[in-house]
Amino acid sequence: MSSGVHAFDVSIHPLQQRLGSKQSGVAAGCYSCHILHPETVSIPSWLSLNYSCTGSPQVWEARPSPGKGIGVFATRALEPGDIILAEPAIIKIEPPDFRDGAAYPLNSIESLLYSAFDTLSEEKQAEVMSLHAHLTPDEENQDKDSHMLVPIFRSNAYIVGKTLSELGLFPKGARINHSCRPNSSQVWIDKIGKRVVRAVRPIAEGEEIFATYIPLLRDQKSRQQRLDQYGFKCTCSACTQDRAAQADSDKRRSSIRKAFADFEPQLTLSVPQSINGRKKAEKNAAASVDLAKLVEEEGLADYYAQAYRVVALSHARIEKWDTATLWAHKSYELNLVADEDSPATLEMMALTQRFIQSWNADLYNKSKQEG
């Protein structure tokens, strides 16, 4: 394959053909980049065997964001699912005593960091050293020139790798500021060794791209407590609403968190047999739709796929196969766009297929009874 020109896999997922998805072609990818280029998503010429791509044009630029240092802005309008950037880690380390959810083991990372840093070109070292760093009071008193790598890494690194035991620094994505109602989401894709940032809602040309640094199903005060470790007061749209809107938002997030926890034990495929069990499952199915509406109302796009899964499973438990199929497929599509091989994507594909089969069987039985 000549350099810079990529041929496309034009296969369309059979499930999408069957359901007539509007996002036809979403399962196809560029052999070389292994990811979809945003500009090709809706181009029918994809189906031409001669179609080739020359790589994705940059759809973002880094520039000052008032009150937030540097930020990343869209240079053209983006649709949900469009890739904003896909970046390998410039530095990747595997601290022996690191596990997800724990604080970074700073002592053990220092020597690993310097070893990795020393292998970089001068240009790349300068890129790393230009990144933002939040300093602890101790670090404020140290010699800035020789001690900045650890605070830079701590302020910008993300968890990466198949085992989620590695930490990586992505200098371009690191410029993305935080919002408690983000318009992008990021995922590490092990197969391509890149962290991929995608739009999760329509983004206008010139709009700032925001990600979240923290879990979002908390009230504003708790979120700010988590953000204090990054050393800034959040000025995102969710944190600067008037008091009444803030209280409503806090209430919605708390209800969403409680609903996800309450639904968890009921997310099985067993259909209740007793009258009471059935009544409860029907009530839960109605409540699951309210949960999905609440998540959408609060604009927490990172949680849409999870909420749609709850609606799908809750309707499978009352054998409403048409509704279960449609919500399972909605969840599948969102997961598919984020990472086609993730366990969540594969689970939702299997569930969609299973619900379609039950739906077909149901229709067949009904037609037999009627005929």
Ligand SMILES: C[S@@+](CC[C@H](N)C(=O)[O-])C[C@H]1O[C@@H](n2cnc3c(N)ncnc32)[C@H](O)[C@@H]1O
């Ligand atoms: C990972 S860096 C993001 C890029 C950074 N703005 C820069 O100039 O390189 C995180 C820092 O950006 C700033 N920041 C990010 N999100 C913010 C927000 N919602 N409100 C205020 N400052 C924010 C804070 O200074 C924070 O410590």
